[in-house]
Amino acid sequence: MPISNNIVTTRPAFDLPTRYLSYWLGITVEHAKRLRYNVADLAGADATKEKLYQALVGLDPLFFLGGGHGEVDVFTGDDRQVLLNSENAYWMAERLTYLFSCLTGQKLSKDIIGAGGEAFLGYNEEFGFVVSPPYIPATDPKARGFMEAGNAIALSLLRGYSVGDAYNAGVKKFNDWIAYWEKSTDPLAPLILTWLESDRDSLVAWGNSTARLSVEKREEHPTGLWPAFLAAGGVITGLVLATL
Amino acid sequence: MVTAEQKALAVARLKAWIARLPPSMRDMPVLVLLGRTLTPNQMLAEAEAETQIGSIIINRELKMAGSLLGR
Numbered sequence: 207m208p209i210s211n212n213i214v215t216t217r218p219a220f221d222l223p224t225r226y227l228s229y230w231l232g233i234t235v236e237h238a239k240r241l242r243y244n245v246a247d248l249a250g251a252d253a254t255k256e257k258l259y260q261a262l263v264g265l266d267p268l269f270f271l272g273g274g275h276g277e278v279d280v281f282t283g284d285d286r287q288v289l290l291n292s293e294n295a296y297w298m299a300e301r302l303t304y305l306f307s308c309l310t311g312q313k314l315s316k317d318i319i320g321a322g323g324e325a326f327l328g329y330n331e332e333f334g335f336v337v338s339p340p341y342i343p344a345t346d347p348k349a350r351g352f353m354e355a356g357n358a359i360a361l362s363l364l365r366g367y368s369v370g371d372a373y374n375a376g377v378k379k380f381n382d383w384i385a386y387w388e389k390s391t392d393p394l395a396p397l398i399l400t401w402l403e404s405d406r407d408s409l410v411a412w413g414n415s416t417a418r419l420s421v422e423k424r425e426e427h428p429t430g431l432w433p434a435f436l437a438a439g440g441v442i443t444g445l446v447l448a449t450l
Numbered sequence: 451m452v453t454a455e456q457k458a459l460a461v462a463r464l465k466a467w468i469a470r471l472p473p474s475m476r477d478m479p480v481l482v483l484l485g486r487t488l489t490p491n492q493m494l495a496e497a498e499a500e501t502q503i504g505s506i507i508i509n510r511e512l513k514m515a516g517s518l519l520g521r
Contacts, residue, residue: 223482275485308484332506334483341479348480393471394480397490400514401481 208300210419212267213238213364214246218253218274218284222341227273227306229343230353234271234360240426241364243419253283262297268324269302269419271360276307276328279314290314296321302369302417306356308332311410325369325413327359327376333408334401336394348394351383351402359409366423370415380406452508457500460511464494483507 215235219228228249235247246261248254253274262270272289275282281290290297291314299322305314311330318326335352343349355376362375384402387395452460468476468490479487484503488496496504497511 221485222487223485226482332484334481334506334510336480337482337487338480339478393475396467396514397481400510404510404513 208266208268210268211242212244212246212265213269213271214248214258214261214265214267215271216248216253216258216274216283216289217250217272218282219250220285222337223335224274226335226337226343226346226349226353227356230357231271231273231306231360234357234364237361237426238364241424243364248283251284253289254287255283255289258283258289259297267301269304269363270298271304271306273306276305276310276314278309278312279317281305281307281310281314290318292317295323298323298326300324302327302363302419304328304360304363304372306333306360311408311412315410315412319413323413325411325415325417327369327372327409327411329405329408330410331404331408333405335405336398336401338394348398351380351386351398352405355379355383355402355405363419364424366418366420368416368418369411369413373409373411373415376409377406380409452505452512456512457497457508459515460508461494461497463511463515464490464497464507468494 215231217228217231219225235245238245244265246265248257248261272281275286279292280288283289295317298318301323302325303318303323305328308329309332311328315326315328336348337346338348358379359372359376362372380402384399387398387402471490476491477489479489481488481493483506486503493507497507
């Protein structure tokens with residue numbers, strides 16, 4: 207039985223698309239840590255099949271979160287090394303899997319569910335997104351909506367919501383950004399709208415829609431220190447309150 | 451598979467959009483798709499040639515055209 211408090215992520219960063227995905231999934235990883243999950247974060251060159259297998263065996267996570275290039279029947283890591291395919295889909299048995307990648311919702315998703323996967327979230331078409339110079343993932347305003355929508359799905363799961371809720375959270379975030387860009391006069395707005403709508407409509411969820419990572423809803427603590435401070439009977443002064 | 455008329459519609463939409471872009475943006479990489487980063491002019495060339503990536507672009511343009519008609 208996978209451990210609900212454990213998570214494994216892969217987020218290679220060897221080309222422009224994966225650098226964007228890796229940066230934004232890194233934000234999700236930080237949220238996961240603040241939500242008190244144990245995370246094996248296989249970033250950059252660590253996103254290999256060998257390290258993924260080791261992490262899955264070592265942590266037996268309930269949730270696998272992967273970002274990277276995908277095809278209909280393949281999900282990849284660093285330098286497009288194959289991490290998951292029909293031959294090893296059983297690695298995701300009993301787990302919740304969310305792949306932030308192209309196309310894996312078409313067949314790999316069904317291989318995973320067929321091999322006993324609890325649930326799968328991902329995209330059944332090409333995930334396209336818009337970027338702009340100087341191509342800095344953290345500050346690129348054109349890419350932000352795509353990345354936030356993709357992250358909303360993982361964040362919803364991490365906060366204790368169900369797979370069905372996570373799907374709806376993703377669709378809502380796409381729709382929020384569509385509404386934003388519909389009002390824009392930016393010359394790239396038509397392109398952004400085309401791909402936000404396409405990505406939203408290619409989001410799929412298979413398996414147990416009521417599955418969740420946590421029986422209780424989780425809330426973040428900014429530093430992780432305040433709960434310990436309070437549990438130890440710490441006294442909150444007016445000055446401390448002002449900084450919260 | 452798209453018809454010649456559908457392809458022409460998609461290409462016309464792309465050309466109209468590119469014509470509205472500032473010239474400096476027409477050769478600026480903007481669309482990340484299938485591991486590539488395409489400029490607007492490259493998107494048009496791929497669509498006109500009906501390459502794999504061009505066919506995807508055509509399909510999305512047609513979807514948007516239908517979506518706009520439905521509003």
